[in-house]
Amino acid sequence: MTDLFTRAESAAAFVLSQTALRPKIGLVLGSGLGAFADDLADAVRIPYAQIPSFPRSTAIGHAGQLVIGKSGGGRSGASKSAEIPVAVMQGRVHLYEGYSAAEVAFPTHVLGRMGIRALILTNAAGGINLDYGQGALVMLRDHINLQGQNPLTGPNEDRIGQRFPDMTHVYSKRLREMALEEARKLSIAPHEGVYSALAGPSYETPAEIRFLRTIGADLVGMSTVPEAIAARHMGMELLAISCVTNMAAGTTDQPLDHEEVLETGRRVMSQFIALLRAVLPRIAAGGAQPSAVSHQPSGK
Numbered sequence: 001m002t003d004l005f006t007r008a009e010s011a012a013a014f015v016l017s018q019t020a021l022r023p024k025i026g027l028v029l030g031s032g033l034g035a036f037a038d039d040l041a042d043a044v045r046i047p048y049a050q051i052p053s054f055p056r057s058t059a060i061g062h063a064g065q066l067v068i069g070k071s072g073g074g075r076s077g078a079s080k081s082a083e084i085p086v087a088v089m090q091g092r093v094h095l096y097e098g099y100s101a102a103e104v105a106f107p108t109h110v111l112g113r114m115g116i117r118a119l120i121l122t123n124a125a126g127g128i129n130l131d132y133g134q135g136a137l138v139m140l141r142d143h144i145n146l147q148g149q150n151p152l153t154g155p156n157e158d159r160i161g162q163r164f165p166d167m168t169h170v171y172s173k174r175l176r177e178m179a180l181e182e183a184r185k186l187s188i189a190p191h192e193g194v195y196s197a198l199a200g201p202s203y204e205t206p207a208e209i210r211f212l213r214t215i216g217a218d219l220v221g222m223s224t225v226p227e228a229i230a231a232r233h234m235g236m237e238l239l240a241i242s243c244v245t246n247m248a249a250g251t252t253d254q255p256l257d258h259e260e261v262l263e264t265g266r267r268v269m270s271q272f273i274a275l276l277r278a279v280l281p282r283i284a285a286g287g288a289q290p291s292a293v294s295h296q297p298s299g300k
Helices: 004-017 034-039 101-114 173-185 206-214 225-234 258-267 269-286
Strands: 025-029 041-047 065-071 084-090 118-127 137-145 191-197 219-221 237-247
Touching: 004 101, 025 034, 025 101, 025 269, 034 065, 034 084, 034 269, 065 269, 084 101, 084 269, 101 225, 118 225, 118 269, 137 173, 137 225, 137 269, 173 237, 173 269, 191 237, 219 237, 225 237, 237 258, 237 269
Parallel strands: 025 084, 025 118, 118 237, 137 191, 191 219
Antiparallel strands: 041 065, 065 084, 118 219, 137 237
């Protein structure tokens, strides 16, 4: 089997051959949050099935395509920012689809080999913290990996990152503070929290939610963490935003339904897109600040 580095290089080279853009910022859009990619200018849309070695998304609410285009950025009423090249994953894959953690993280490796240095991860999450309301946008400051897998398991690929990457600051405080500041300007309630990742696909029981609350989790979901670990392994700077699409089991008497997740995503989409458009110019202007481990990307 071809090694991870070679497969990621091949996939990155294929994607870059489809566009003249060379984005430095990437985004992964979670369940019901894919509409941001629909408004990109000069967009090239590449189905995951066409990208070498790329896993295919089967989850409802995930379009399953990589979109390379330009985001206008800026807030309503603010001076128009220059268009910002971005690489946007319109949907992701999950452990519950039958993929391993390494397969879930493979698209992140491809983004890194394309030259992405700042990555924005988004997800739909269940709210454990009762201070959050349904539809709240929460900037992650940390995570708890309860998925039982790590994408770095197995021989280390030294051309990608070091064997034991530090996880003290997985999510960039600098980018988080930018996002919180822009949220306040947009009159979006600013929230921070800790995300707990479980494998799924079943939703959690009320007893599991009580356990997660006890160990310090504010949110629960079935994604994000494998990508975050892989991104830090590669030296990317990370911002992660959860949309609280439902309150977790036991916090209300209502049964959980994936359609509710998608509906809440649609309801808050305008706020979500406004926040992304406000944050992107600041990330582009300030540049990413990756960790000391850095590797030359494809096409450079």
